[in-house]
Amino acid sequence: MIQQQLREKAKELLSNKTVDLIIGFGEWTLPLRTTPVFIRTPEGAESLVWNSFCENNLTAYLHKFSRLKIGLVVKGCDARSVVALNLEKRFPNHPPLLIGIPCQRLVDRKKVKKAVKGEILQAVEQGDLLLVKGEDVNVTLKREDFLYSVCQVCTHRTPHQAHILIGDPVEEVSPVEAHPDVVALEGMFPEERWNFFEKETSRCIRCYACREACPMCYCAECFVDSSRPRWIEKSFSPSDLAFYHIVRAYHQTGRCSGCGACERACPMDIRLTYLTQKLNQEVKDLYGFETGIQPEAAPPLSTFDPEDKQEFIK
Numbered sequence: 001m002i003q004q005q006l007r008e009k010a011k012e013l014l015s016n017k018t019v020d021l022i023i024g025f026g027e028w029t030l031p032l033r034t035t036p037v038f039i040r041t042p043e044g045a046e047s048l049v050w051n052s053f054c055e056n057n058l059t060a061y062l063h064k065f066s067r068l069k070i071g072l073v074v075k076g077c078d079a080r081s082v083v084a085l086n087l088e089k090r091f092p093n094h095p096p097l098l099i100g101i102p103c104q105r106l107v108d109r110k111k112v113k114k115a116v117k118g119e120i121l122q123a124v125e126q127g128d129l130l131l132v133k134g135e136d137v138n139v140t141l142k143r144e145d146f147l148y149s150v151c152q153v154c155t156h157r158t159p160h161q162a163h164i165l166i167g168d169p170v171e172e173v174s175p176v177e178a179h180p181d182v183v184a185l186e187g188m189f190p191e192e193r194w195n196f197f198e199k200e201t202s203r204c205i206r207c208y209a210c211r212e213a214c215p216m217c218y219c220a221e222c223f224v225d226s227s228r229p230r231w232i233e234k235s236f237s238p239s240d241l242a243f244y245h246i247v248r249a250y251h252q253t254g255r256c257s258g259c260g261a262c263e264r265a266c267p268m269d270i271r272l273t274y275l276t277q278k279l280n281q282e283v284k285d286l287y288g289f290e291t292g293i294q295p296e297a298a299p300p301l302s303t304f305d306p307e308d309k310q311e312f313i314k
């Protein structure tokens with residue numbers, strides 16, 4: 001069983017001091033959730049869990065522990081973020097040791113809650129099924145009907161970049177359909193697109209949970225907090241909200257692994273990944289580049305090639 005193998009490997013890495021700290025997932029008090037755990041002793045490895053609710057991109061925590069030798073539990077998308085950060089020279093001391101687990105795709109707890117009437121007190125996975133229980137609840141659901149949309153369209157689920165792989169690699173299958181929100185966006189006229197974008201962003205309370213959850217947002221001072229120069233006012237005006245969301249999306253272009261952590265963190269249920277996934281698709285079509293797949297390839301938007309297409313320069 002994957003979880004047991006993970007615990008044993010973590011124990012071994014901490015016992016022989018290969019790493020100082022393991023960052024992984026642990027049980028949480030609420031059903032359908034896990035929590036990040038930070039383990040420093042071999043005994044502590046017993047608290048590691050692995051299931052379809054291990055949804056954080058734990059790579060975001062690496063910025064806080066730059067001096068330690070870290071063992072990081074990664075899915076396919078998380079490993080790609082580590083590769084992208086490595087290209088940005090984020091690990092000058094100790095690059096993390098990646099403990100990769102081929103990803104079974106994650107269950108979207110909001111979809112489950114919507115489908116189940118009553119309070120959920122327990123959710124247990126049994127193969128492809130999800131057994132959901134509560135005081136007046138006792139239902140069995142099919143896991144695949146409740147996946148996150150980014151996971152439904154994910155190709156690279158096996159963290160091939162990992163130093164240690166726990167479990168067998170899963171087949172890389174390109175999804176038949178693109179991200180449903182991207183498909184919808186592409187089918188809109190420009191004015192409709194803008195209205196869609198404004199409608200989504202109008203709910204933003206500028207809490208920046210999306211930024212905090214993203215491993216690629218690590219600037220010591222984010223442009224939204226800068227007062228000299230002041231790029232953006234601290235208001236909820238449509239132009240300020242649009243500015244934040246457009247700049248955030250462009251900052252991720254060619255860097256985003258499509259993990260979906262930003263969208264899951266948003267307390268206002270704002271759809272964020274349609275923009276980043278659309279930009280990822282553009283970068284792939286134009287430059288044949290996907291974040292974190294080729295460990296040595298620099299992101300197209302941070303390099304210059306005289307052979308680049310330049311029709312847009314008049």
Ligand code: SF4
Pocket residue numbers: 075076077078103104105106150151152154155156157158258259260
């Ligand atoms: S995006 Fe892919 S690798 Fe990441 S959690 Fe979803 S299915 Fe797994």
Ligand code: SF4
Pocket residue numbers: 057081213214215216252255256257258259260261262263273276
């Ligand atoms: S922008 Fe969102 S989907 Fe992309 S890497 Fe950051 S958290 Fe993941």
Ligand code: SF4
Pocket residue numbers: 203204205206207208209210211265266267268269270272
């Ligand atoms: S997490 Fe949601 S509400 Fe908070 S800043 Fe991001 S988009 Fe806005």
